Amino acid sequence: MNGFSIGHFVRRPEFGALLSFVAVIAFYVAFGGVSLGALFGAASWINFAANLGIVALPVGLLMIAGELDISIGAMIPAGSMTIAILSGYYELPIVIGMLGVLAIGVAVGLLNGLLAVRTSVPSLIITLGTLVAVQGLVLAGSVILTGAASVPLNAPGWAKTVFGDTDIDRNWSNLIIGVMLMAAVLMNNTFRQMALSFVPKKNK
Numbered sequence: 001m002n003g004f005s006i007g008h009f010v011r012r013p014e015f016g017a018l019l020s021f022v023a024v025i026a027f028y029v030a031f032g033g034v035s036l037g038a039l040f041g042a043a044s045w046i047n048f049a050a051n052l053g054i055v056a057l058p059v060g061l062l063m064i065a066g067e068l069d070i071s072i073g074a075m076i077p078a079g080s081m082t083i084a085i086l087s088g089y090y091e092l093p094i095v096i097g098m099l100g101v102l103a104i105g106v107a108v109g110l111l112n113g114l115l116a117v118r119t120s121v122p123s124l125i126i127t128l129g130t131l132v133a134v135q136g137l138v139l140a141g142s143v144i145l146t147g148a149a150s151v152p153l154n155a156p157g158w159a160k161t162v163f164g165d166t167d168i169d170r171n172w173s174n175l176i177i178g179v180m181l182m183a184a185v186l187m188n189n190t191f192r193q194m195a196l197s198f199v200p201k202k203n204k
Contacts, residue, residue, distance in 0.1 A: 062123075067116070071108060071127040074134035078104060081138050081151065088153035089146045108134060 009015060055072055062069050079101040087097035108130060115126045142149055 067123040069112065069123065069127045071112060071130040071134060074131045074138070075105060075108060078108075078134050078138045081142055084151040084153040085142065085145055087155070088151050094156055094159050 055076070059069060059072060082101050082104050083094070083097035086092045086100045087094045112123070112126055112130055115121065116123045119126075139149060142151060
């Protein structure tokens with residue numbers, strides 16, 4: 001039976017996340033004096049949740065696979081410093097800075113993967129080493145290239161609007177939430193069909 005069942009939905013792992021989300025909203029509405037209109041219209045918490053989600057999704061997939069990557073703690077400042085040096089200090093287009101950040105992430109991820117596969121060392125130890133190494137490279141590279149440990153960056157208006165604008169009205173916030181919910185539903189159905197395709201069919 002492919003119909004929707006409340007009992008089946010309650011037993012799914014996603015129900016725990018949904019219940020926690022509703023509980024947090026109810027807590028702040030009841031005890032924090034936050035109105036639902038202001039809560040769903042605010043863009044600051046959406047931006048903060050997006051930052052956590054971008055980090056949590058790949059790390060969660062790794063944990064499901066039985067591995068762990070703690071070098072992400074150094075990749076976040078490394079990405080910020082890379083785009084600041086390329087687009088702030090050298091005044092290259094912001095797109096070049098974004099590509100540079102992606103290249104750094106791919107290089108570190110590839111190094112972690114190769115070391116984990118070729119050496120059979122636990123991923124915790126490998127990513128701990130890359131965490132320390134990337135921290136040192138970021139600090140040393142910034143001082144060598146710019147002469148300072150911090151580099152200012154004035155991003156263009158379109159980049160702020162697309163990636164980090166906190167002045168988003170309620171309509172845009174509701175649109176973002178709607179797109180996120182639709183993406184979650186589509187991904188859930190897609191992954192379910194992929195999982196079912198690997199299940200061997202019983203011979204009649």
